[in-house]
Amino acid sequence: MFFRRFTFRQTSTDQELILRYRQTADLQVLGDLYHRYLHLVYGVCLKYLRDEEESKDASMQVFEKLIVELKEHEVSNFKSWLYTLSRNHCLMQLRARKLRNGHDVTRLSVLEDLDFDHVDHPQNEDLEENLVRMEKGMEELPPEQRRCLQLFYIEEKSYKEITDLTGFDFKQVKSYLQNGKRNLKIYLEKQNG
Numbered sequence: 001m002f003f004r005r006f007t008f009r010q011t012s013t014d015q016e017l018i019l020r021y022r023q024t025a026d027l028q029v030l031g032d033l034y035h036r037y038l039h040l041v042y043g044v045c046l047k048y049l050r051d052e053e054e055s056k057d058a059s060m061q062v063f064e065k066l067i068v069e070l071k072e073h074e075v076s077n078f079k080s081w082l083y084t085l086s087r088n089h090c091l092m093q094l095r096a097r098k099l100r101n102g103h104d105v106t107r108l109s110v111l112e113d114l115d116f117d118h119v120d121h122p123q124n125e126d127l128e129e130n131l132v133r134m135e136k137g138m139e140e141l142p143p144e145q146r147r148c149l150q151l152f153y154i155e156e157k158s159y160k161e162i163t164d165l166t167g168f169d170f171k172q173v174k175s176y177l178q179n180g181k182r183n184l185k186i187y188l189e190k191q192n193g
Helices: 014-024 027-035 038-049 052-072 078-100 108-113 127-140 143-154 159-166 170-192
Strands: none
Touching: 014 027, 014 052, 014 078, 027 038, 027 052, 038 052, 038 078, 052 078, 127 143, 127 170, 143 159, 143 170, 159 170
16 A cells, blocks of 8 residues: 555554543554554545545645644544544645635535435436535525535534524524435435436
């Protein structure tokens, strides 16, 4: 693989390596942990960026982000958290690329987060077409659902932050998010059908 080979010990759990890294700031420890999931990070980058060299660079950049991020966040499921970190990094790169080309993709993360893998998309369907459909689908949602989806997926706010920002109670926020996702999924399925 393109990343230098770390000598990691399979006997240590992810949590043990995270703790050791936080205590020592030893990059070898972090490298041991990261190497376990490098193939997954690269796969995520390749899925979003669709370019091998750019994906290799992005995988390295994700490692660099880990140096800081892992000290600042409590991580209970490293693999899942790393997937999210990798995906968000790629989405930011795509946003920057689109903005340089004059396109607005502020809702890109909603499209990717809603996990529509089971929806039939033609293999060669362009990301831009998906974004247009997503934009139209968001416009069709009731304002409360749209607002909660934007805050949760795009601005990455927690349920509590959304309740503070909107005045909705916790149950309303949860309901608006669930119903908004479901309604958006139904809209996209109809568009693809």
